[in-house]
Amino acid sequence: MSSSTPASALDVDLRPGKPAMLRADAAGDAPRWASEHRDALRAAVAEHGSLLVRGLGVREIAEAAAVFHRLSTGLMTEREAFAARQDHGDGVYSSSKWPANQQMCMHNELSYALEFPGMMQFACLTAPEHGGATAVADTPTVLDALPADLVARFEREGWLLVRNYNDEIGASFAEAFGTDDRAEVERYCRNNAIEFEWQPDGGLRTRQRRSAVVRHPATGRRCWFNQIAFLNEWTIAPEVREFLFEVYGPEGLPFNTLFGNGEPVGEDVVALLNEVYEANTAREPWQDGDLMLVDNIRNAHSREAYEGPREVLVAMADATHLAACSPTIEVTAP
Numbered sequence: 001m002s003s004s005t006p007a008s009a010l011d012v013d014l015r016p017g018k019p020a021m022l023r024a025d026a027a028g029d030a031p032r033w034a035s036e037h038r039d040a041l042r043a044a045v046a047e048h049g050s051l052l053v054r055g056l057g058v059r060e061i062a063e064a065a066a067v068f069h070r071l072s073t074g075l076m077t078e079r080e081a082f083a084a085r086q087d088h089g090d091g092v093y094s095s096s097k098w099p100a101n102q103q104m105c106m107h108n109e110l111s112y113a114l115e116f117p118g119m120m121q122f123a124c125l126t127a128p129e130h131g132g133a134t135a136v137a138d139t140p141t142v143l144d145a146l147p148a149d150l151v152a153r154f155e156r157e158g159w160l161l162v163r164n165y166n167d168e169i170g171a172s173f174a175e176a177f178g179t180d181d182r183a184e185v186e187r188y189c190r191n192n193a194i195e196f197e198w199q200p201d202g203g204l205r206t207r208q209r210r211s212a213v214v215r216h217p218a219t220g221r222r223c224w225f226n227q228i229a230f231l232n233e234w235t236i237a238p239e240v241r242e243f244l245f246e247v248y249g250p251e252g253l254p255f256n257t258l259f260g261n262g263e264p265v266g267e268d269v270v271a272l273l274n275e276v277y278e279a280n281t282a283r284e285p286w287q288d289g290d291l292m293l294v295d296n297i298r299n300a301h302s303r304e305a306y307e308g309p310r311e312v313l314v315a316m317a318d319a320t321h322l323a324a325c326s327p328t329i330e331v332t333a334p
Contacts, residue, residue: 010040012048019136019282019292020048024055030291031066038071041293045119046218049298050136052284053291064123064313065092067291072119072317079178079188080113081171082163082231082255088313095122095303095312102237104303106137106277107230109296109316112161112210114192114331118217118318120294120301125311127286132306134292135283136299143213143224145276150269151224154212157260158329159228161210162253166203169244170254173204193331209260211327216297217320223297225325229273231255232265260329277302286312297325 013021022044026033033056034041044051058064065088068075075091086094098104110116122134143151165173174180177188185204189196195207212226229235233256236244244253257265277300294301297320322331 010037010044012044012051014048017282018284019050019052020044021052021054021284024053026056028057030056030058030063031070034067034070041071042119045293045295049138050282050292050294050301053293054287055289056291057289058123058291059125059289061088061092061125061313064125065090065315067123068092068121068313068315068317071121071293072315074317074319076115076117076316076319077178078110078316079176080110081176084171084175085314091315091317093314093316095310095314098303100128100132100307100310101305102240103305105230105235105274106135106281106300106302107227108139108225108300111226112208112231114322115319116322117296117316118320120296121315121317122290122292122294123313124286124288124290124292125313126309127288127290128306128310129308130306131285131304132310132312133283133285133304134294134312135281135302135304136294137277137280137282137301139223139225139298139300140221141280142276142300143222145280146224146273150272151213153259154226154228155328158209159212159226159265160258160260160262161206161208161227161231161255162258163206163255164199164203164248164252165206165254166201209329210331211322211325211329213328214297214322214325217324219298221298224300225297228257228265229270229277232257232270234265234267234270235274286310296320 010022083096083098085096109120173185177185197205214223214225216223233253
């Protein structure tokens with residue numbers, strides 16, 4: 001099969017509640033198979049929002065990196081990370097270091113940044129014993145299922161992300177911005193419409209207002225594109241939230257999301273968002289060697305709690321600028 005083979009020629013398995021799946025026979029050469037099927041795979045992602053490729057047999061970091069590069073238009077260097085990752089070089093990372101017993105709720109990767117990946121790529125080297133799926137949810141469907149008045153408010157006001165960087169929890173500002181040079185961090189913030197304030201203890205507090213609804217740059221479909229639920233205080237496990245409040249106070253949480261006018265997003269709103277995500281979630285447990293491709297605008301993704309060793313590599317591909325997605329609010333530099 002050549003790289004010009006249409007997506008319709010792929011034998012994609014479509015099942016309710018599961019991501020679209022393709023069974024591959026890479027004959028021990030996953031990078032070559034990826035090259036031969038590149039256009040068809042990308043077309044399938046465009047059609048279905050995500051695609052799980054099973055049987056590719058990716059086992060090594062270098063092999064996964066080669067597959068990632070062959071399937072993308074280019075890999076991104078992550079900036080503004082909310083949790084630490086291991087950097088394997090050349091745009092390949094570990095999954096975020098997040099407690100195994102806590103779910104990472106649905107979100108669109110880097111949806112708080114002005115430049116974000118158009119496609120997420122995941123390669124499972126070691127599947128966990130239980131749980132740990134990278135689940136997906138169709139964002140146009142999620143948008144349509146949300147109350148119209150809530151959507152209208154977020155379209156009118158956008159959403160606000162407040163972050164506190166320190167060396168004790170989450171990503172430090174040096175990890176998030178790729179430098180410990182304060183002048184460079186300030187320059188990045190000014191260039192990316194992020195308000196910043198250095199704290200007396202040497203930490204950094206930032207605020208950035210973004211659109212919650214965008215149009216897909218290829219299809220024009222309206223998509224619920226944000227991390228309002230995931231990075232909100234009410235999604236944090238109750239015992240962890242209580243500890244953070246006690247240590248850092250309500251203004252010192254590592255991250256929190258607000259309505260665009262600065263008003264709190266209530267627990268009821270966060271619960272509703274997560275309920276709608278869950279009602280529209282497609283999930284399939286990882287198997288060793290799996291590859292998953294996700295349209296980061298069309299699909300939100302999550303990571304479920306798990307038991308046992310889990311090694312999933314991540315690449316952020318096909319850099320896309322917010323301006324290409326018809327944002328509903330104007331983003332201006334501070």
